[in-house]
Amino acid sequence: MPSIDQLILESINPFDNRSSDNFWLPQTGQAPLVESIHQEAIAQVEETLTLLGKKQKSQTLLLQGDGGSGKTYLLGRLKQQLNHKAYFVYIPPFPESARIWQHILRYTVDSMVKTPEGRQESQLRLWLKEVAAVTQKSLKERVFKENFWEAFQSDRKNFIKYLKQYYQKASIHNPDYFFGILYNLINSDPELQELACQWLRGDDLSDESLKLLGIKNAISTETDACETLFNFSRIATETFPIVLCFDQVQSCARLPDGRLDLPTLMGSISKIHDETYNFLVLLSVSSNSWKENQYTIDVCHIDRIDSYVNLKPIKTPQIEALLAARLGSLHHQAKPKPSSPIYPITAKMLEDEFPRGKTTTREALAFGRDIIQSYKKWVFQGKKGEFIPDLINSPERTEILAKFKNEWDEKLKQTQTTVKRIQRFSSPELIQMLKEALEGLGVTNVKTQLLNNKTFGSHSLSFIHPNTNQKIGIVWTENLNMTSFCAAIKACSKGLENQLCNTLYLLREAELPKKTTAGYKIYNQLFNGKPHRHIQPHLAEVHYLFTYYELTKEAREGDFTISGKVHTIKDLRELIREITIFNQCPLFVGLNLVKETGEPEKLIEKLKQSAWNCIVDQLYTSQSTLVTQVLSKFNEPGANQEKIEQAIAELEKEKKIDILATGNQDKLIAWVPNND
Known part of the structure; x- marks a missing residue:
């Protein structure tokens, strides 16, 4: 077995930050659990869930907690530990105040159709089985015989009739539609289930899809969205609670004066508090943000907060437990076993770094990472003299860029794995992502709500083109319903009549109406390229927008870290421009904001760049570990071990890395600074 020093030198730094995003998305790495951290907060939430059941x-x-205290991570941990007694919903920041209920409903449904860890069925299906069991238990006379759950699915008409009768005192909103959709969600036809899910989350479906569902209209108003959400509560009075987790509010919509629109958010939460049953709302917010903005919120809304959960700094025993948990995997493989569970870190180092005996989880992990990086250098240089960690060494710009590109590749791969269709996002969300990306490119005067239209204003934005100084307008609509699309095109026409911009671009991936329709004729007259154009975005471009959008949310929360x-x-905007990420996004070529890159970059060059980014980030690692790291970032055909080893060999020829023998079958890769 290898020594602990060899393992540390050849492995990925165990303190590399594992970002905690939406807890229903695949995580970039599962951090080992330290139960003593935030134990009081978890107990407080669990106690509230128990009280809610009564x-x-x-x-x-x-x-609430300081930046780096682990708020988002805690939400994921709560879901992991309590999903057996509650249904968990993750709600990211809302992009538009006027559509907050549609946003909440969309992400409630998105979470409810997810399958909890260790279960075979989605939360929604498990919830419906609870509903079936509750109604069966309460029946005085059996409406269905034999297997109740199978009977519950068997006949749509009787299903709707029975549930309307059972919940007649619950004031179900649009009961025929709602119960019909619930029936479709447990129907065995996958196509119908998917359509039902899309309708319930608020997608504007085509007339053909609505007909298949037996529905006439989409959920298109805030009232419909709110009441549909509350239908879950009206039915869920005897089921497990539904936990609504609002996260990263620092990126939510803004008031006209630029402040966070917490009044709208808290007004919605108050309505949930006062008018529903069996919901638990968890609002995650940084302590500073709450202090700065709570005076904008009506006192009656603040009074609806039943309890405050404060994430306190972790103390020395918890810091040691956190460090030991991250180092545990390496220690387990080592022979002989290290004398201390936090080796090579010492109690003296901890005391010097945290003299007050407390810190945030992020600062503790950053400290651990710096120690390991410094220790790697010391081991590689022959362990001369006593190990004294160098914790004040500032990285060169080249290192920061390489580390950021490494982080970008990891997040982009995660996005590619989870985002499978553009219609997953609402038009206001797509516009918000585009706005952030334009500002990342350095474009000025980017403003949403170009169209003066209640429905489609949030589907639009404008900016001043940096090359022509002209006002450019963009409308992004993916509505599948052609009546809605026609209304959007008419709003575009009116906007151009009012000279709202010099050039208008329509972004739309979804199909267009038939050429014989009035909507298509207006579309064809407007977006004929003289000068207004239709650009068809692709999923790969939305992957870039969403990945960058996620990073901007982290930055606003104070959670965007490099090493x-x-x-x-x-800083993020400067980095994104410096490594020209968006030059690889054809959407911005179409908008004449970046130049075409010419020939696509060859795979071997991509692999070389990725390998170099990884080794700059880690300083030293074994070749097998480096190959695994690079492979994890690529979906492209041809990206295999042989190609990556070829890329590593070319980097050595270019004197950017050294390849050293280690005494076993593997090799050690070392970064060569100042030769890049």
Whole structure:
């Protein structure tokens, strides 16, 4: 077995930050659990869930802590530990105040159709089985015989009739539609299930799809969205609670004066609190943000907060437990076993770094990472003299760029794995992503709501083109319903009549109406390239937009770090421009904001760049580990071990890395600074 020093030198730094995003998305790495951290907060939430089961009246908890205290991570941990007794919903920041209920409903449904760890069925299907069991238990006379769940699915007409009768006092909103959709969701036909899910989350479906569902209209108003969400509560009074987790509110819509629109958010949460049952609202917010903005919120909304959950700094025993948990995998493989569970870190190093005996989880992990990086250098240089960690060494710009590109590749791969269709996002979300990307490119005067239209204003934005100084307008609509599309095109026509911009671009991947329709004729007259154009975005371009959008949310929350160091939204924009990420996005070529890159980059060059980014990030690692790291970032055919080893060999020829023998079958890769 290898020594601990050899393992540390050849492995990925165990303190590399594992970002905690939406807890229903695949995580980039599963961090080992330290149960003692935030134990009081978890107990407080669990106690509230128990109380909710007795009282049933919805509750609101405010989860607050300093930047880096682990708020988003805690939400994921709560879901992991309590999903057996509650259904968990993750709600990201809302992009538009006027559509907050549609946003909440969309992400409630998205979460409810996810399958909990260790289960075979989605949360929604498990919830419906609970509903079936509750109604069966309460029946005085058996409406269905034999297997109740199978009978519950068998006949749509009787299903709707029975549930309307059972819940007649619950004031179900649009009961024929709602119960019909629930029937379709448990129907065995996958196509119908998918359509039902899309309708319930608020997608504007085509007339053909609505007909298949037996529905006439989409959920198109805030009232419909709110009441549909509340239908879950009206039915869920005797089921497990539904936990609504609002996260990253620092990126939510803004008031006209630029402040966070917490009044709208808290108004919605108050309505949930007062008018629903069996919902638990968890609002995660940074302590500073809450202090700065709570005066904008009506006191009556703040009074609806039932309890405050404060994430306190972790103390020395917890810091040691966190460090030991991250180092545990390496220690387990080592022979002989290290004398201390936090080796090569010492109690003296901890005391010097945290003299007050407490810190945030992020700072503790950053400290651990810096120690390991410094220790790697010391081991590689022959362990001369006593190990004294160098914790004040500032990385060169080249290193920061390589580390950021490494992080970008990881997040982009995660996006490619999880985002399979553009219609997953609402038009306001797509516009918000585009706005962030334009600002990342350095474009000025980017403003949403170009169209003066209640329905389609949030589908539009404008900016001043940096080359022509002209005002450019963009409308992005993916509505599948052709009546809605025709209305959007008419709104575009009116906007051009009012000279709202010099050039208008329509972004739309979805199909167009038939050429014989009035909507198509208006579309064809407007977007004929003289000068207004239709650009058809592709999923790969939305992957770029969404990945960058996720990074901007982290930056605004104070959670965007490179090698443990916090970077601001301004830093992020500088990095994204410096490594020209968006030059690889054809959408911005079509908008004449970046130049075409010419010939596509060859796979071997991509692999070389990725390998170099990884080794700059880690300083030293074994060749097998480096190959695994690079492979994890590529979906492209041909990206295999042989190609990556070829890329590594070419980097050595270019004197960017050294390849050293280690005494076993593997090799050690070392970064050569200042030869890049």
